[in-house]
Amino acid sequence: MNNRIKQNNLKTFVDIVEDRSHLWKKIVAEAVRDPAELCRRLDISNENVDLNPDFPMLVPEPFLQRIKPGDPLDPLLLQVLPRKEESAVSPGFTTDPVGENGNLSPEGTLSKYHGRSLIVTGKACSIHCRFCFRRHLPFPGIEKNSIAGSFCIDPETIAAQFEADPTIHEAILSGGDPLMLSDRQLKDLIFHLDQVPGIQRIRIHTRMPIIIPQRLTENLLSFLGNNKRYGKAAKMIMVLHVNHPNELDSRVSQSIEELIDSGCILLSQTVLLRQVNDSLPVLAELFERLIDLGIMPYYLHQLDRVAGATHFEVSPEKGCDLITKLRTRLPGYAVPRYVREISGEPGKVVLK
Template sequence: MIPLPAPARQPARWQALWREAIRDPRELLEALGLPALASRVSATAQAQFPLRVPRGYVARMRPGDPADPLLRQVLPLDEEDRVVPGFSLDAVGDAAARGSSGLLHKYHGRALLVATGSCAIHCRYCFRRHFPYAEENAAAGGWKPALDYLRAHPSVGEVILSGGDPLSLATAKLAELGDGLRTLPQVRRLRIHSRLPVVLPERIDADFLDWIGALPWPVVLVLHANHANEIDAAVREACAALRARGVHLLNQAVLLRGVNDSVEALEALSEALFDAGVLPYYLHQLDRVQGAAHFEVPEAESLALLAALRARLPGFLVPKLVREVAGEPAKTPL
């Protein structure tokens, strides 16, 4: 009997949903009943940093509301075309911190792997929107340059996965890294920075949970949510599954004009995070990347918002207001 060919491997559900993401601003605006807003879409910004947004995230937007805080985070508007002094292509000094291909070493005791340039969503304020991912991609070389660098720097006890979004990689690819890190005796913990559990919670599937739950080190997953409306039942379910595997969940947000620049929005975000089992960690002043100036909140206003937030919430729900300054040995508290 002639053996039948093996059936083609079907993509995981999260990968299929990824491929179905909306990439055309006009399609997005039509879905939200906002076709008139298309006149403000920047073709230049769309070409330079294209829109990408999962349909499940779009479902959390308010139809008919041009000021929806989730829509504002993803829609490429003509405001991005303004050239503003003080805003640059490399806002946080990534280029100067390069340790090896795809590895940044800014701070004592920890190093960051730029695992991939891919992400399920393109946030308009992204500080790495101009990053040269084609040349700086730790996973592309099978992690070897990054692992060699870490082996030569035994003081690095914490490995941070970032990107892009590291969870855009298949779990099998992440497992390759885990196997490599097991050969480094100095590793004490793994930190993962990811927006996928928020924008595409289906990524937290059984294979991923099995992998992360079997890692030999404490794992910290730093989520990225900026508004309470981003956190729905599917996100809460993903967070619960991660916590059940012993993963520590934190959140870092960016203070954004027109998104969360009110004490009410920040309070609601902290409460929604805690209800999902996530502790607020950082509230970042905007990294001054070219194309994002319209999101900036002045520092004096940020400090006033934080003071008001302290008056309304217990201390453990008040994130640290920080700015990343290129060349400094740590985040700068404000």
């Protein structure tokens, strides 16, 4: 092989690696944002759809591919399609249901739990869940409903803040979705947090590995895990937001396997949603699938009463009944805690 051919082959290989590592950004950039287009793509009527919603629609292709065409009640579609019902005004449903607005420090942290501090890494997400409790929050320094690249926090300042408070042992990365940060930004943040002597755990709350499994690039996995070769002092924990077994396709399963190989501790959280997962067979299948994938079901959340999401609410009585029935059907470790967030409470309230 002459040198020119060798060089061409090398370039092709580098290009492929480069393409793979940026593929997720392309997927986010090309996500469907027009409700009318989504309806056309899925061959459903847009009669009850809000075609110009305040909280914009965002549906990336890998998630769209898991929605069944022609079915307006598909459980994945219901989570992302803006319906006219969102404009219903209901007593008790507010723009800030868990009382976060105004409690965010200028550094982008929220200290509402003892021993833990939550970092709001940005408002960007890879999908817009219509029931999101933060859908109305005007995070400072972040473009409203922006996508990739939002980063208003300074890792050094946050690390210094945590170092000054020895009661903080766990840093929780939230958002938006922390995995919308670039690899460099995320690595920098984790590096600085890991240097804080008191920080024993770094927890990432994300929906990204479920929505766009292509986000779990080799580079990202190389610094997320707990294996000794990463040399981190803090334990890495990832809490995956997943609501329905149909979200767990073969590509997602493959990414979960890679996450497990990295040594990351995996937990799940699910929001109880009317018409999406408020039935015994659906929840039983979801939690069994999670266990089989190596993810411990951690929380089943009662919906936060955010304005625009009234139609997703399931009564706590029905939720408790579902948990009771799940306990007769699944092993104890496969049934998550059923919890609700109450504004002003120092922790989640366990309903069952």
